[in-house]
Amino acid sequence: MQKRDNVTAYLFLSPWLVGLFAITIGPMIASLYLAFTDYNLIEAPAWVGLENFTRMLSDERLHNSLRVTFTYVFVSVPLQLAIALLLAVVLDRGVRGMAFYRSVFYLPSLLGSSVAIAILWRQVFGTEGLLNQVLALVGVEGKGWISDPSTALGTLVVLNVWTFGSPMVIFLAGLRQVPTMYYEAAAVDGAGPLRRFFGITLPLLTPIIFFNLVLQIIHAFQSFTQAFVVSGGSGGPSDSTMFFTLYLYDRGFGNFDMGYASAMAWFLLVVIAIFTGVNFLVSKYWVFYEN
Amino acid sequence: MTRLKALAAVALVSTLLVTSACGGDSGGPAAKDGEVTLRFSWWGSDARTKLTQATIDAFQKEHPNIKIKGEYGEWAGYWDKLATTVAANDAPDVIQMDEKYLREYADRGALLDLKKAGDLKTDKFAPETLSAGEFDGGLYGLNAGINSFAVLANPAVFKAAGVALPDDKTWTWDDYNRIAAEITTKLNGKGWGTGVIGANEAGLNLWARQNGESLWTPDGKVGVSAGQVTKFFEYVLKLRDSKAIPPAEAVTQDMTASLDQTTFATGKLAMGFSWSNQLNAFSKASGQELKLLRIPSTTGQAAKNGSYYKGSMFWSVSSRSKQRAAATQFVDFLANNAAAGNILLAERGVPPNTEIRAAVTPKLQPADAASAKFIEEISKDLGEPSPAPPVGGGQVEKIIQRYTTEVLFGRLAPDKAAQQFLDEVNGELK
Numbered sequence: 001m002q003k004r005d006n007v008t009a010y011l012f013l014s015p016w017l018v019g020l021f022a023i024t025i026g027p028m029i030a031s032l033y034l035a036f037t038d039y040n041l042i043e044a045p046a047w048v049g050l051e052n053f054t055r056m057l058s059d060e061r062l063h064n065s066l067r068v069t070f071t072y073v074f075v076s077v078p079l080q081l082a083i084a085l086l087l088a089v090v091l092d093r094g095v096r097g098m099a100f101y102r103s104v105f106y107l108p109s110l111l112g113s114s115v116a117i118a119i120l121w122r123q124v125f126g127t128e129g130l131l132n133q134v135l136a137l138v139g140v141e142g143k144g145w146i147s148d149p150s151t152a153l154g155t156l157v158v159l160n161v162w163t164f165g166s167p168m169v170i171f172l173a174g175l176r177q178v179p180t181m182y183y184e185a186a187a188v189d190g191a192g193p194l195r196r197f198f199g200i201t202l203p204l205l206t207p208i209i210f211f212n213l214v215l216q217i218i219h220a221f222q223s224f225t226q227a228f229v230v231s232g233g234s235g236g237p238s239d240s241t242m243f244f245t246l247y248l249y250d251r252g253f254g255n256f257d258m259g260y261a262s263a264m265a266w267f268l269l270v271v272i273a274i275f276t277g278v279n280f281l282v283s284k285y286w287v288f289y290e291n
Numbered sequence: 292m293t294r295l296k297a298l299a300a301v302a303l304v305s306t307l308l309v310t311s312a313c314g315g316d317s318g319g320p321a322a323k324d325g326e327v328t329l330r331f332s333w334w335g336s337d338a339r340t341k342l343t344q345a346t347i348d349a350f351q352k353e354h355p356n357i358k359i360k361g362e363y364g365e366w367a368g369y370w371d372k373l374a375t376t377v378a379a380n381d382a383p384d385v386i387q388m389d390e391k392y393l394r395e396y397a398d399r400g401a402l403l404d405l406k407k408a409g410d411l412k413t414d415k416f417a418p419e420t421l422s423a424g425e426f427d428g429g430l431y432g433l434n435a436g437i438n439s440f441a442v443l444a445n446p447a448v449f450k451a452a453g454v455a456l457p458d459d460k461t462w463t464w465d466d467y468n469r470i471a472a473e474i475t476t477k478l479n480g481k482g483w484g485t486g487v488i489g490a491n492e493a494g495l496n497l498w499a500r501q502n503g504e505s506l507w508t509p510d511g512k513v514g515v516s517a518g519q520v521t522k523f524f525e526y527v528l529k530l531r532d533s534k535a536i537p538p539a540e541a542v543t544q545d546m547t548a549s550l551d552q553t554t555f556a557t558g559k560l561a562m563g564f565s566w567s568n569q570l571n572a573f574s575k576a577s578g579q580e581l582k583l584l585r586i587p588s589t590t591g592q593a594a595k596n597g598s599y600y601k602g603s604m605f606w607s608v609s610s611r612s613k614q615r616a617a618a619t620q621f622v623d624f625l626a627n628n629a630a631a632g633n634i635l636l637a638e639r640g641v642p643p644n645t646e647i648r649a650a651v652t653p654k655l656q657p658a659d660a661a662s663a664k665f666i667e668e669i670s671k672d673l674g675e676p677s678p679a680p681p682v683g684g685g686q687v688e689k690i691i692q693r694y695t696t697e698v699l700f701g702r703l704a705p706d707k708a709a710q711q712f713l714d715e716v717n718g719e720l721k
Contacts, residue, residue: 041377254686256374
């Protein structure tokens with residue numbers, strides 16, 4: 001009986017399984033093979049062994065793209081989570097019209113990685129963009145934020161931080177799980193709001209913070225659309241917004257070097273896996289599970 | 292009962308599989324009563340898209356069994372998209388091609404040899420206009436128009452600044468810098484003298500040619516020395532320091548902006564560097580009557596400014612097209628049909644088909660007539676033809692933009708930028 005149930009289960013899963021193998025696993029295996037070849041998209045791939053990987057060692061634009069990506073991940077993710085947590089705590093206190101605020105704050109998360117918003121960003125931070133017009137009102141002379149290599153990445157960080165809505169909603173759900181009796185007991189003992197936050201809210205929320213951290217880091221490593229659209233596909237100015245994914249795309253599709261691009265994709269997978277692994281290892285020391 | 296459910300599931304899955312298999316076959320010919328659908332891709336401004344669409348309509352009227360689907364976009368995204376579709380074995384049948392990428396695609400067998408395609412007539416073409424698309428004994432791109440690199444001038448801005456239009460037959464690079472800087476000063480914040488040279492590789496090529504070198508050698512190597520590239524970047528710095536050009540951020544922004552949104556098209560620049568056939572698009576975008584001037588030279592002699600006729604773009608046919616006959620027929624129409632010539636005029640450059648050229652010249656709109664006249668006028672002062680870029684050479688535009696940016700922001704000194712530029716270009720050649 002149970003055996004037959006299993007068969008039925010697999011059959012019902014099969015549409016998803018077909019998708020997994022045809023759309024995800026299949027191309028992944030293909031790209032693993034291509035990573036060891038010289039493949040220009042048009043002619044048949046030729047086996048070159050580890051050459052693509054050794055080339056990465058001396059590719060300075062690749063090293064630059066790693067720098068850019070790491071800066072982006074390590075600046076934007078903590079900022080984004082801090083703001084998400086802060087707003088979640090404020091909203092959780094029972095602000096009137098909370099459902100409205102929750103929706104409004106969540107909106108950027110839905111839009112943030114879209115092409116439309118990236119185009120909007122180009123306009124807002126351009127030489128004659130909205131930001132400079134506002135700055136001009138208060139007598140400050142602006143500049144071309146997205147076309148200056150020293151500030152272009154900053155505008156992308158702001159864009160990512162702005163999509164704090166999705167971790168915020170998860171934080172809000174987490175906050176609801178904190179039993180109110182702890183707060184009542186703490187209040188009786190005379191603990192102030194700050195003490196209650198650091199003594200109760202934060203420790204009980206660590207699993208949620210951890211979850212958001214893992215998710216957002218992976219997400220940030222894979223960012224592509226924003227940089228692609230904002231820089232007009234060039235990763236510019238001067239490679240200052242050349243994310244690893246964007247460089248991968250540039251090599252693969254702009255430069256007919258799909259073998260190398262595949263090798264880069266697998267390298268990125270390893271980097272993300274390492275960071276996620278480290279995250280899990282370190283979590284033992286700071287994440288607190290109630291039971 | 293469970294068995295019934297299982298059966299239902301199997302049925303569901305097989306249906307899904309069958310439908311998805313059907314969905315994957317969209318690239319095939321939709322043959323219905325001999326009807327053929329061609330895909331045709333091009334880049335360019337709105338003005339070009341309207342003209343091209345009108346030409347497609349004219350062709351479809353003559354050939355009711357051929358439907359043509361246009362796919363168009365901006366220059367910057369065009370090449371990524373083309374590479375992706377070619378890789379996916381889903382290339383458009385007729386492709387508007389650029390010199391930079393012609394060998395890249397042709398050498399890898401992605402383009403059809405038009406000589407072997409049959410229906411295409413080239414007997415009316417001026418001979419030197421065919422050679423740019425010809426190599427290894429085949430014709431992989433048919434010249435769609437002739438143009439030349441030039442200085443684009445906006446007389447209205449000159450007038451606003453109270454500066455006279457210069458004599459472009461005798462001006463030097465120093466004159467150019469001085470005039471542009473003077474305009475910036477006199478405009479007093481309302482605009483600038485010129486856009487930057489170094490936003491694409493054509494400027495560097497002319498600079499090299501004026502000094503006895505050239506960007507590419509005929510055998511597909513880099514032909515410009517570190518010394519000349521350094522001087523070129525030093526000149527870029529000179530333009531920046533004299534305020535002849537807008538601030539670095541505005542210059543960088545222009546490099547990826549669509550034509551309509553560039554500082555020149557919005558009437559804030561007196562001069563800019565451009566291809567002669569873009570006079571039309573810039574005129575439409577700016578609403579001004581613009582003028583073409585010759586590129587300055589080192590010696591003040593226009594005949595030594597290194598200019599050459601370039602194939603502004605080419606018509607190519609995908610080697611994997613299932614509709615080769617129809618595709619070639621369409622290319623033949625674009626190149627040799629008077630009706631097409633009368634619609635397209637000189638928007639893609641002066642027609643290389645001498646008969647069409649003679650027929651359309653009296654009908655040209657002011658902007659196209661001006662660029663045709665410019666092309667005619669410089670004919671006696673042309674230098675040697677410029678060798679086509681080798682495979683991998685298509686990257687040079689993006690590379691020079693990056694190093695011009697580095698120089699403008701003061702992040703690299705001209706000599707360092709020159710060396711790194713050459714290293715990188717050499718690295719891309721295969």
